[in-house]
Amino acid sequence: MVRHPRPPVNSRTTVLRRLARWWLMPLPAPPAALRRGPMRPNAFASGLRSTRLTSQLGVALGATFAVCFLTGLLSHLIQHPPGWLWWPARPVGLYRFTQGLHVATGLATVPLLGAKLWSVYPRLFTWPPIRSIAHAAERASVGVLVAAALFQVVGGVLNISRWYAPMPFFFTAGHYWVAWLAVGALLVHVGVQLPVVRSALSRAVPEPPQGRLSRRGMLGGVAAAAGLITLTTVGQTLRPLSGLAVLAPRRPDVGPQGLPVNKTANSAGVSALALDPSYRLAVVGRAGHTDLDLAALHAFEQHTVELPIACVEGWSATGRWTGVRLRDLVALVGADPDRAAVLIESLEATGRYRTSTVAPAHVRDPLTLIALRLGSEPLHLDHGYPARLIAPNRPGVLQTKWVARITVRESS
Amino acid sequence: MRIRTALVAVGVLLMGYAAVGALADPGLKPAGVLLFLAGMLAGHDIVWMAGLLAAGAAIARFVPDRHRSVTRAAAVSVAAITFVALPLVLGFGRPPDNPSVLPLPYGRNFAVVLLLVAGTTLLTCLSADRRRRSAAGRKKSERPGGSGPRPAGR
Numbered sequence: 001m002v003r004h005p006r007p008p009v010n011s012r013t014t015v016l017r018r019l020a021r022w023w024l025m026p027l028p029a030p031p032a033a034l035r036r037g038p039m040r041p042n043a044f045a046s047g048l049r050s051t052r053l054t055s056q057l058g059v060a061l062g063a064t065f066a067v068c069f070l071t072g073l074l075s076h077l078i079q080h081p082p083g084w085l086w087w088p089a090r091p092v093g094l095y096r097f098t099q100g101l102h103v104a105t106g107l108a109t110v111p112l113l114g115a116k117l118w119s120v121y122p123r124l125f126t127w128p129p130i131r132s133i134a135h136a137a138e139r140a141s142v143g144v145l146v147a148a149a150l151f152q153v154v155g156g157v158l159n160i161s162r163w164y165a166p167m168p169f170f171f172t173a174g175h176y177w178v179a180w181l182a183v184g185a186l187l188v189h190v191g192v193q194l195p196v197v198r199s200a201l202s203r204a205v206p207e208p209p210q211g212r213l214s215r216r217g218m219l220g221g222v223a224a225a226a227g228l229i230t231l232t233t234v235g236q237t238l239r240p241l242s243g244l245a246v247l248a249p250r251r252p253d254v255g256p257q258g259l260p261v262n263k264t265a266n267s268a269g270v271s272a273l274a275l276d277p278s279y280r281l282a283v284v285g286r287a288g289h290t291d292l293d294l295a296a297l298h299a300f301e302q303h304t305v306e307l308p309i310a311c312v313e314g315w316s317a318t319g320r321w322t323g324v325r326l327r328d329l330v331a332l333v334g335a336d337p338d339r340a341a342v343l344i345e346s347l348e349a350t351g352r353y354r355t356s357t358v359a360p361a362h363v364r365d366p367l368t369l370i371a372l373r374l375g376s377e378p379l380h381l382d383h384g385y386p387a388r389l390i391a392p393n394r395p396g397v398l399q400t401k402w403v404a405r406i407t408v409r410e411s412s
Numbered sequence: 413m414r415i416r417t418a419l420v421a422v423g424v425l426l427m428g429y430a431a432v433g434a435l436a437d438p439g440l441k442p443a444g445v446l447l448f449l450a451g452m453l454a455g456h457d458i459v460w461m462a463g464l465l466a467a468g469a470a471i472a473r474f475v476p477d478r479h480r481s482v483t484r485a486a487a488v489s490v491a492a493i494t495f496v497a498l499p500l501v502l503g504f505g506r507p508p509d510n511p512s513v514l515p516l517p518y519g520r521n522f523a524v525v526l527l528l529v530a531g532t533t534l535l536t537c538l539s540a541d542r543r544r545r546s547a548a549g550r551k552k553s554e555r556p557g558g559s560g561p562r563p564a565g566r
Contacts, residue, residue: 110492110495110496111491114464114488114492117456118461118464121461144427146452146456147453148449150456151448154452157495158505161500161504161514163499163504163505164505166448167444168443168447169440169442169444169448170439173439174440177430177440180429180430180433181430183423183426184426187419187422187423188419190419191415191417191423192420194419195416212480212481213480213485214481217481218484218485218488221486221488222488224485224488225491225492228489228525229492229493229496232525233496246521247496247518247521247522247525249500249505250513251512251515254512254515260513261510264510
């Protein structure tokens with residue numbers, strides 16, 4: 001009988017050990033003659049760059065990315081609600097706050113990200129470029145992180161400026177999926193760099209000689225830049241600062257009837273239908289179907305509410321809306337307004353936002369209206385004449401304009 | 413070590429989720445996303461950084477040593493505000509039928525913000541010069557044999 005002198009080669013531990021050796025095995029260094037240009041030793045002269053500066057910027061950047069990711073994810077879930085999501089109708093301005101915070105934080109991230117990438121730029125030309133397979137994988141993940149972070153920040157700035165031509169994809173979907181990519185790459189990066197960051201943050205480094213910009217000076221410059229950007233833009237949602245919002249893409253008081261417009265009736269292709277005297281609002285429920293003309297809508301008890309339009313692009317503005325409570329229309333077709341969900345359809349023939357679903361929490365809320373007037377006038381055509389939905393604590397894209405049909409579904 | 417391994421593992425999973433989700437999303441053009449990602453890397457690492465390093469070199473060449481740190485800190489604001497303002501100033505996103513989008517004179521506003529940053533920087537440099545001159549004057553009057561008052565303090 002022959003005995004095997006060694007354990008079988010395909011045992012799990014051996015395979016793992018081989019894999020680890022292959023993963024960490026040093027690769028042959030490239031010829032030194034290739035070490036030119038920015039890859040030369042000490043090619044980058046600035047003494048301001050330090051692991052401590054990079055770590056501090058990284059921690060701040062981690063915080064802003066976390067805020068943007070969580071608020072952005074929330075906005076996505078509200079717009080595409082999964083079965084488990086319960087989004088309340090109150091507080092009225094919660095979405096206005098979270099989405100305003102999303103965009104303001106994203107804008108304040110611009111100098112942070114710029115400074116962070118500047119501080120690590122020489123590492124792009126590290127020598128040798130690849131030391132092992134593990135090193136190559138780590139560098140690739142950093143490349144993904146940098147590309148994804150820039151994608152989010154640059155894409156966000158282009159989005160609020162409504163300049164979509166440089167982005168060859170649907171912005172909303174791209175921004176959403178690349179957010180997951182950025183957060184994943186960020187976690188990998190934190191996992192790899194954690195000991196370096198811990199050590200850099202626990203040990204003080206000497207400040208540069210008098211006259212040179214210090215680390216604290218640089219951090220102050222970055223904070224000042226973030227403050228300047230915030231001050232000149234946040235007035236698009238924070239009304240008291242609207243006078244300072246000289247670089248905001250929107251002003252809360254500029255637009256027809258003193259309110260900004262996202263999509264005009266012309267671009268939605270609904271002008272003729274909306275102005276047609278034969279306009280009827282169809283209300284459909286299990287118990288019946290009613291067509292209401294404008295006179296019939298005005299004959300209902302009218303209610304006036306003050307509610308904001310809070311756009312996903314970060315601007316918001318409060319309007320004084322008058323119209324019919326949605327719950328009254330739900331009751332009209334025999335449904336229980338406290339339990340019903342409603343599908344609202346626009347006169348628009350196409351478009352991603354031609355319909356929206358109103359969950360029971362919003363349907364039963366007395367602030368939710370089918371609005372007919374804004375301020376003291378009938379709705380402007382661009383604000384959804386003849387009738388639009390306005391509900392508390394919802395993104396602007398879900399406040400369907402030019403409402404043509406309301407379908408009531410009673411939930412159990 | 414366990415925390416680090418968990419972070420890397422969760423990170424890789426999320427990156428995988430992003431890739432699969434993007435490929436499965438019918439409303440997205442993944443090739444366009446990849447192109448934009450690559451464009452961001454190239455645009456930042458080649459074009460933007462080259463501009464930034466050139467600006468840094470220009471500050472080192474033309475700004476006196478004593479004002480360089482303030483100027484560099486101000487340059488951070490100028491670079492960041494330029495990046496945010498540029499799409500507004502160019503105004504390519506302004507739809508012809510919606511005057512409530514990009515309603516402001518952004519070119520003028522951007523210039524005003526730049527002037528404010530430049531003015532603040534200049535004032536900071538001038539007041540630093542004045543402080544330096546008066547400190548030098550005091551030192552001179554405190555020379556041995558001078559009649560200046562003794563410095564206050566310990």
